[in-house]
Amino acid sequence: MSKNTIIIQNLNKFYGNKQALFDINLKIEKGMFGLLGRNGAGKTTLMKTLATLIHKKDGEITVCGVAIENAKEIRKIIGYLPQEFSIYPSMSVREAMDYLGVLSGMNRKERKKRTEILLNQVNLTEHVNKKVKALSGGMKRRLGIAQALLHDPKVLIVDEPTAGLDPEERIHFRNLLSEVAEDRIVILSTHIVGDIEATCENIAILNNGRLLYHGTVDALLTTATGKVFTKIANKSELPKLKKEYSITSMLTLGNQTHIRFLSDSPVSGAVECEPNMEDAYMLYLYHNGATFESVGGER
């Protein structure tokens, strides 16, 4: 069973005196796994630790049965797409794939075959001779996925992949990841709730280096049931409401404002409604000491 799972136990990580990860325990299985958290929550640190780029202070990690200390073996089974993906700009798409394939220890035939399949899968076949520097942000990101999948890894680690993509590219990219996740573990980190809502079944929420939630999206939504309300408010009421509740969305129409907010108990004049991921996420952060203002998410 552990052959296809990542198990993280009691993981701590320090940068100098500053602790970046506190006692993380996680079990990640096949399929898409979303790691949600604000910027600076420790997502990248966790991802890099899994990618063997950062050594851990203590705790235990096994990836598909291999201890993380055994970097060489780990590198064989993971594919990594860093937050800021770039490659020698003067190389063509084909050359870049080929070079990284060589570094993954693949032979010529394998490289050729996999490159063809993957570039087709990420829709870059027609750009195969283009220089990397001439690619758009979205194309570059797709190339990033293709290179990470080159050696057919069991685990794909993708750090903030949708940042800087336009909505259309973002949707395309998510679908691509879901497709890829059919036969491997894909770990996706993001601070954008929408990325995870659409694709992941299992998620974890990180905040200030601590794991706040670990479980399914449905379970997370359930925790928010009965705590999300909508209300049509007058302008004069707004300041008071803002002060008392965490508002997750606001739409102004003429004099009236439709607001959606979180509250632990029913509020008079407000209608209870079905929670979405964003509400649930905000509620989690709110319950764990984050202030309303600092929570303000992105969509």
Added chain:
Amino acid sequence: MFTLFLRESKKVIFSITFLILIAAMLLMALSQDVLDFNDREIEMPFSGQSYGMQTKEIPEIIMPAAITSLYSEYKANSYTAYPIGFYKNVRLSTKEQQQVAEILSMITEISLEELVNSVNTTTHNGDRLIFENGKELASDDGEVMITMPIPNNDSDTVLLVKDELTYEKFKSYMKQVDKLIGGGSNYSKTMLLNFGKVPITYKEAIDSYFMIKDKDHFSGAYARLFSDYLVTVLSILPVFLAITISLKDKRNGIHELIYTRKTSSVKIILTRYISIITAIMISVIIISYISNMSAWSFYDGMKLDYLAPLKYDLGWILPSVMISAAVGMFFTELTNTAIGVAVQGLWWFIDINTGKAEIISGYSLFRLSPRHNSLQYTQAFNDHFNSLIVNRLFFIVLALILVAATILIYEQKRRGRLNGKFKSLIKKTFANMANSKSKSAA
């Protein structure tokens, strides 16, 4: 490994640094007249010619000449020295002067008392002429005539050494003197030989010719001179190439992608190193053959060593290329900066300048760029051949140790240890400097 080697070589060959390196090599060879030897035939000497001067270790000539020089320098308390190849005038303290006097009294017939009294009390004024003792006579038409006094200098009287003094003992005294002056003086081990200037005899000239003919087979002499010049630039240039290649990953943000690949650090660093060395050495070999072949036509029908350029390229130049590239890679991986340029640059600078003192068969152990600045002196080359071998092996081993250290550092960085601790420090200071500069500029 070969596939990776080809990819890395491509990066090397298509870098600007490599092009500049080739251009610099060609310029060096061209400006030193070693790219084309077609006006430098080594001819058999004929009797009655002047064959030039040579230095020779003949104690009977060296000892009196050295002592005479030392005596006059002692009297003026002004010693010439070239500790790193540049002129330096050394003035000794009273105590040190006393020690020199003691040594002089032990090797010459002059007594210590006489020596102490003979020291000039006036300050030495360099090479400027002093007119006080001359008579100035203005003639009627206003022309000033200056008659110089005939210098009543002891330097033209040659001092003699004590009969019982052996040459070995003399050399050890000179070593002490050199130490007092602070090294690089006329009495140091290498400079002392310069006192043994004697004319080259016909027999020696013809022997030398046959040495070149029989040992070097002519082509060897040309290859040696070529290496002598090229090794001076190739002791510094590879550092730039190594730094460019090593910085490339970080600069293009691709280092993490490479780190997470399965290929081992040993393989990555070693392939990179070998491709740098190979690219440089192939160009060296090509240029060395272009140079060497230009001399072949002089010796039609005689035996030539066609492999001589290759032997000298690999035996003489390669170790310097290896160490220079290794220093570049090591310091770049350690600090993520181009600091290696400064390290290798300083070493090279000192080496080139101190090397001026031993321009023929200068193969002391730590000599980064061994010199043999002549088509001649095959005998001297043969005599010192073993030191050359030791020197070159020493640098190969040192280079390999540095490469091994680079691999270790790379592996640590790959695991997130040691990562850019030096670099962040340097960068921070630099950024602060730059910031304050731009701010005040704005």
Added chain:
Amino acid sequence: MLFGISSLDNRAAAVPLEIFISLTGILLLTPIFQPEQDSSIDEITSSKYISNTVVYLIRIAYSILTLITLISIFSLFMKVSASDMTLPLYLGAIVTAMFLGSIGLFTASIFRNIAVSYMVPIVYYALNFGGDLGNFYLFSMMGGEFKPKIWLFAGSLMFIILSIYAKWISSGHFKAIIMKKFHR
């Protein structure tokens, strides 16, 4: 002290100035464009109100002033040590350092590659050990020649102007102007 600076005659005094002190030019002038080597930083600073060219000019002026100060201190030191330090020698030293530095600056403006930027002036310096390079010979004062320094001065001005020009061409300002013309 590895080399003497006391009681040197005019030509001997040129040795430390031309051989050692000239190298400070490379150290001071070559890294001037370094902070903007990263193209994203370049784009940000280029978009600011004060044009990069002005910033560069001020930085270059600072570096040259630093250079002059250093050489002045060193020359004064030599003078005090009874060396035959003269005004032409002093100016010659400044010009030699400036020339080497301006080669580095120019290379940096074209290649955006730190190793190459240092390499080119050092190669040029090394070539001078090989022999006389005519009007652009760095070590002329050691042979009592001062005329090449005029050429070196002109050369360094040219390189400085060219490097700023090269930077300007690659900057956003230039692109903006071109785009404007194009759209008309």
